[in-house]
Amino acid sequence: MAFLQSVKLVFALLALTTPSWAVGVAPGQIKNFVTFGDSYTDSSYYPTADGGYAWPTWAAMYGDLNLYGFARSGATCSNLLTYRPFPPIMGWQLPAYLNETNNGTLELNPEETIYTIWIGTNDLGVNALLTGSDAPATSIVEVRQCAIDVLKILYESGARNFIMQNILPLDLTILYSNYSYPNTYWDLERNTTEWNVYMKELVRAGNEITSLMLDALVPTLPDAHIASFDSHGLFTDMYNNPQNYFNGTAPHNVTGCIHSCVYTVDSTAEPACTIANGTDADSFLWYDELHPSQQSDRIVAREITAVMTGESNQWATWLS
Structure with missing residues (x-):
């Protein structure tokens, strides 16, 4: 009995001290992170879709990490499923990453590198599942x-540490709200209540499906460390409790946006645009009718950085 207890103690200590055996990553383990996704994550230009720096740029600064951004604005997961004329993960981002690693341009230690995947906004939205895609x-x-x-392809290429971010509550964005108006992303007639209800169901179903798929995947990937990050929960909390997140000089605002442009249906007239300037902008959840604000992205960066640096976080669950 004493021998068995000693063996159990040894394995318990190894689980705590050996990253490849433990759940999650250890503090100080991660030095690099690689991103895949759409405009919510695209750090390849400035100002980005949030009017400033994308969340990965802030995370690289907060965690003193090296950022390798392959996410691109407008992307879907695959243009074979929901086509958009932008670089999808499957058709462009992932091949670009694999090409750089295979030809030696990019050399990353798997133990010290984590991969984030945040995709779905454009797959679910206008000109895709919501309104009908080119692949019925x-x-x-x-x-x-x-x-x-x-995630599976990255694992097969040698990656071992992952953060899968679920879809944020798109029904809370102005574009898909029940009080929406003709805007930059959709200036035609539509039933805003119907869009709001349908988008809420698409997001909830998509996130639950992803969770079930991840649960089934984890046991098949030895030595992988996979975190499920609840973007939906985080943004819902920001929406419901803005006083805990936003510190701008204007009143808290979760139903409007920093850069709003109201179009007139069936008209060539210029849209009526309003912009919140200066520190007023830090009071807003949304930058425009679809994208999070700079303050929201800083919050995302703070929470994701905590996960990457091995800290506990209420929005993340390590599955392996």
């Missing part, structure tokens, strides 16, 4: 399976 047989199931496949 595509459903939310195929779209979320694609995101899981991205």
Whole structure:
């Protein structure tokens, strides 16, 4: 009995001290992170879709990490499922990453590198699942399976540490709200209540499907460390409790946006645009009708950085 207890103690200590055996990553383990996704994550230009720096740029600064950004604005997971004329993960971002690692341009130690995947906004939205895509047989199931496949391909290429970010509550954005108006992203007639209800169901179903798929995937990937990050929960909390997150000089605002442009249906007239300037902008959840604000992105960066640096975080669950 004493021998068995000693063996159990040894394995328990190894689980705590050896990153490849433990759940999650250890403090100080991660030095690099690689991003895949859409405009919510695209750090390749400035100002980005949030009017400033994308969250990965802030995270690299907060965690003193090296950022390798492959996310691109407008992206879907795969243009074979939901086509948009932008660089998708499967057709462009992932091949670009694999090409750089295979030809030696990019050399990353797997133990010291973590990969983030945040995709779905454009798959679910206008000109895709919400309004009908070019591939009518595509459903939310195929779209979320694609995101899981991205993780599997990265694992097969040697990656071992991952953060899968679920879809934020798109029904709370101005574009898909029940009080929406003609804007930059959709200036035609539509039933705003119907869009709001449908988008809420698409997001909830998509996130639950992703969670179930991840649970099934984890046991098949030895030595992988996979975190599920609840972007939906974080943004819902920011929406419901803005006083805990926003510190601008204007009143807290979660139903409007910093850069709003109201179009007139069936008109060539210029839109009526309003912009919140200076420190007033830090009071807003949304930058425009679809994208999070700079302050929101700093919050995302803070929370994701905590996960990457091995700290406990209420929005992340390590599955392996």
